[in-house]
Amino acid sequence: MAFGHNWVVLSVVVPFPWNKEKAIAVPVLWRLYRPEKYTPPSQYRKRTELARELIQIFASWVPSDMRIHVIGDSKYACKTILRALPPGVDFTGPVIMLYGQPETNLGPGRPRKKGKRLLSPKELADCETVPWRKVKLDIYGNITVLVKEQVGIWYRVAPGRLVRVIVTRDPRGRMKDGAYFTTQTELCCKDILRVFSKRRTLELCFRDAKQYFGIEKPQNGWWRRRRGRRQKKKKPGPNPTGKIGRQAILHTLPFIFSVYGILVVWYFQYGNREEDLKLARKFCPWYRHKKEVSFQDMLNAARRHLRK
Numbered sequence: 001m002a003f004g005h006n007w008v009v010l011s012v013v014v015p016f017p018w019n020k021e022k023a024i025a026v027p028v029l030w031r032l033y034r035p036e037k038y039t040p041p042s043q044y045r046k047r048t049e050l051a052r053e054l055i056q057i058f059a060s061w062v063p064s065d066m067r068i069h070v071i072g073d074s075k076y077a078c079k080t081i082l083r084a085l086p087p088g089v090d091f092t093g094p095v096i097m098l099y100g101q102p103e104t105n106l107g108p109g110r111p112r113k114k115g116k117r118l119l120s121p122k123e124l125a126d127c128e129t130v131p132w133r134k135v136k137l138d139i140y141g142n143i144t145v146l147v148k149e150q151v152g153i154w155y156r157v158a159p160g161r162l163v164r165v166i167v168t169r170d171p172r173g174r175m176k177d178g179a180y181f182t183t184q185t186e187l188c189c190k191d192i193l194r195v196f197s198k199r200r201t202l203e204l205c206f207r208d209a210k211q212y213f214g215i216e217k218p219q220n221g222w223w224r225r226r227r228g229r230r231q232k233k234k235k236p237g238p239n240p241t242g243k244i245g246r247q248a249i250l251h252t253l254p255f256i257f258s259v260y261g262i263l264v265v266w267y268f269q270y271g272n273r274e275e276d277l278k279l280a281r282k283f284c285p286w287y288r289h290k291k292e293v294s295f296q297d298m299l300n301a302a303r304r305h306l307r308k
Contacts, residue, residue: 006033007253008047010054011205013071013198017268021138022292025201026264027257029054032250048080059086069184071199077181082158085183092195095121095154095165095181114155121179124148125167132169135189139197146171147189154181166192205260208295213256218248267298276301 011025031050034043055070062068068089072081077093085091119127125148132146146169154163164185168178182192209215276297280290 005249005253006035006047007031008033008050008054009202009257010051010058011202013201014264014268016292018273019292023198023201024264024295025198025205026261027205028261029058030254030257032253046080048076048078051076052081052084055081055089056084056086059089064088069195071196073199077157079157082154082161082183090182090184092180092182092184092192095163095179114153114159118150118152121165121167122177124150124165125169125177125179133189134171135193137190137193139194144171145169145193149189151185158183164192168193204295209256209260212296212299213260215253215256218252263298263302264295267293267301270305271298271301 008031009027010029011027013023014026015021015023031045031054033045033047033050036044051072055068059068064087066088070081070085070089070091072091072093074094077091077095082091118124119130124130127148130148132148134144135147136142136144147166149164149166151162151164153159153161161183162185163181163183164187165179165181166189168180170176180192180196182195187195206215271293273293276293277290279300280293280297281287284290
């Protein structure tokens, strides 16, 4: 069994200056999540509450006329976040249930807040009266998927707000059916899937931070045995070393992510893409299909620059 830290991270997807179709995730805000059993009740915060706070902080940084599009997985596609989205902020993620738009109430009484229950994503996928439509996408390579879509209200999560839902199916049967929604209802199916696919850039960011910056190696948490005293069995916990361990935990990941972001910004301004691609093909000739620089290429370029 392994124990580690759990962080809620908000990153900005930055397209490459020379290729707008490619992008990289740059972390800008983060919060340490502490499990409930290790945290005093007055200090405990859910992951979704931390994510809501990060979104609101980031929204306060950008101009009011700039539209923000948040991408999250099923854990963050919940009422805690969607009901508290600041103005000008949209969300795209997986979906569960949908209701139709409420009918106009011409008589007495409170106006309706939702209409009839629409088909669930699974019911929509299995419904034979709603035909599948083929869509060609350029995400993860050139692929073709089957899609169905509908617009309604996700009442339990975002009451009073329309969302567009799409259900996808791989015609070759290699992938499971998927269901996604967006609060930006004017987006078409292609755009919704293209937007959600950018969430993968955050996973690549975590992978690169682990492989090249060793973000998973610092063991900030175990107390050291005093000389001459028998060491007891180690117990996992958020801050077993007190103030020293707490400071180490709170400083290590932010420092690494800050260096990560500085490196990406430096390369976008001063990096030489063509030269770095030639060097990568020279030392790794088996990458014949390589047409774009990776984070490792950016890091190698920075190291060569520092050695000059």
